[in-house]
Amino acid sequence: MKKSITICAAVCAGLVLASCGSSKESAYRKAYEKAQAQENTTVIEQQTTEQVVAPVVERPVTDNRTMDNNDNVAVRSEKVQLVSGAGIKGFGVVVGSFGLKANAENLQSRIPGSQIVFNPSNNMYRVVATTSDSKAEAVQSRNNLRSQYPDAWLLYSK
Incomplete structure (x- = not known):
């Protein structure tokens, strides 16, 4: 009787161990198959997003800046009205722009x-x-003023 109980226990243990191994493998x-599927979908998503390229479009400059090809100094052309001072000639060196007159x-008052x-x-x-x-005189004056006013620029008044 002891022998049959031992054999029965061994067979049961064998069945238990055999069934555990196959479930782990599956x-x-x-x-593994789920991870492969996720990897494939991310690769496909990356390929579709990488293929979209926006074309380069050059737009013309619309801020009234002109370039003189002789000396390559940018000059902004604006129609302005004199508010205070002696009067403006053809070219001016602007050292500040403000929304408020004050x-x-x-x-x-400082210049x-x-x-x-x-x-x-x-x-x-x-x-x-x-x-x-003269534009050349204005450029020279702007270059001298840039030590105090680094954003100084040239204005051509229309």
Whole structure:
């Protein structure tokens, strides 16, 4: 009787162990196949997103800047009205642009001989430090003023 109980227990243990091994293998196989499927979908998504390329479109400059090809110095052309000062000639060196007239007057008080002009198209007050009829003189003046006003630029008044 002891022998039959031992044999029965051994057979039951063998069945239990045999069934556990096959389920582990199938679980691993299912997990592997699921991971492969996810990897394939991410690769396909990456390929579709990488293939979309936007074309490069060049747009013309519309901020009234012009370039003189002789000396390659940018000049902004604007129609301005004199607010205060002696008067503006053809070219001016702008050292400040303000939306409020009081701010422009504050800067003008610190720069002797400067003028304030108003651009009605964008409602900006420009502080013009120096003016000249020659572009070369205006460029030289702008270069001298850039030590104090690094954003100084040239204005051609229409």
